[in-house]
Amino acid sequence: MDVVSVPVDDRGHLTGAALEPSLAEDPRICAVVASGGTTNAGIVDDLASVVETAHRHGAWVHVDGAYGGAALASPSARARFAGIEQADSFIVDPHKWLFAPYDCCALLYRDARPAAAAHSQHAAYLDSIDRGESNPSDLAAHLSRRTRGLPLWYSLATHGTAAYAAAVDRCLDSARTVADAIRASEHLEPLMEPELSVVVFRRPGWTPAAYRLWSQRLAKDGTMLCVPTAFRGEIAPRLAFVNPATDPRAVIAVLEETMREADGS
Numbered sequence: 001m002d003v004v005s006v007p008v009d010d011r012g013h014l015t016g017a018a019l020e021p022s023l024a025e026d027p028r029i030c031a032v033v034a035s036g037g038t039t040n041a042g043i044v045d046d047l048a049s050v051v052e053t054a055h056r057h058g059a060w061v062h063v064d065g066a067y068g069g070a071a072l073a074s075p076s077a078r079a080r081f082a083g084i085e086q087a088d089s090f091i092v093d094p095h096k097w098l099f100a101p102y103d104c105c106a107l108l109y110r111d112a113r114p115a116a117a118a119h120s121q122h123a124a125y126l127d128s129i130d131r132g133e134s135n136p137s138d139l140a141a142h143l144s145r146r147t148r149g150l151p152l153w154y155s156l157a158t159h160g161t162a163a164y165a166a167a168v169d170r171c172l173d174s175a176r177t178v179a180d181a182i183r184a185s186e187h188l189e190p191l192m193e194p195e196l197s198v199v200v201f202r203r204p205g206w207t208p209a210a211y212r213l214w215s216q217r218l219a220k221d222g223t224m225l226c227v228p229t230a231f232r233g234e235i236a237p238r239l240a241f242v243n244p245a246t247d248p249r250a251v252i253a254v255l256e257e258t259m260r261e262a263d264g265s
Contacts, residue, residue: 004029011192012041012232016049023057031060036081036090037068040229040238042175042196044068048083055086060114063090066105067240070097071196073161074168080195089115097171097197097242098164100152107140115139170244171197177248178239178255187260191231197241200231203259208235214258224254 004026006018014034023029032054034045047063054061063069063084069092071077072084084090089109094100109115112134120131120138129135137143156164175197182188182201191200203211211228215237218224229238239251 008045012038012043014045014050016046016051016053019050019053023053023059027057029057029059031062033062033064034087035068036063036065036084036092037071037196039067039096040198041192041200041231042068042194042198042240044080044195046083047081047087051083051086060089061087063087065090066093067096067242068196070094070168071172073098073165074172075165076169077172077196086110094149094152097168098152099167100155104148104152106149106152109139112139167244171241171246174241174246174248174251175199175239178241178251181248181252182255185256188255191234191236199239199241200229200236201239202234202236211235211237218254218258223258224251 004022006014006022008014008018019032023032032050034047034050035043036047037044051061065072065084069090072081072092087110089107091105091107092098094104094106095102116138119140121143131138137145175194179190179194179199179201182190182199187203189202189204191202206214208228215225215227218226226237226239228235230236231238241248
């Protein structure tokens, strides 16, 4: 399949209005992939308008919530995902922000029948399988797999969903607290308002090399892991809060103490 790129708005969101011309121009487009919290910056697309537009043109909608989908557990963030309930499928990686061991990915379908029609495999040694029962091997490309979801199931059964909601909320609060401190700082600037738990910011006057040296020094010292990323055409430090035990005050103190140097040396 070919990929058709659609421009995003000035804040990085895919919208139904931007999607409309591509779908109207080419009826061969059969699927649209939207972001439910980009890993790089935590941006959630305008899912409601994307789903409405895509379905009007008969296209499947898949939402990539590998990192950000976990925020659905938080009442404070759930409104950002309005429309996701009408998507045809979405994923979330519990090992990213649902505190599960690597490598666990959850793929959910609104209606699993089209997925089974696309992915079910048939062979003489498989013909005795009861196709009337739900079989995960019929819902994705790989046939054999280990039970990656079992650790997540045990954790949910042990702690309950309310504990997950509280943990995700703490991460969101930490991101907002640190973003507020960066905004109030004399020598730091936020590059965007955090939509989820990712904070991207800049130190005016620093070069990409200065960011790398600073990041490597903190990592080697065991102080903090803050790896620079590329965001809107510039290199900038990125903080991702996915551990509810992280103390935002400690993060703020590290930023204030280590980023005062004008040249980053």
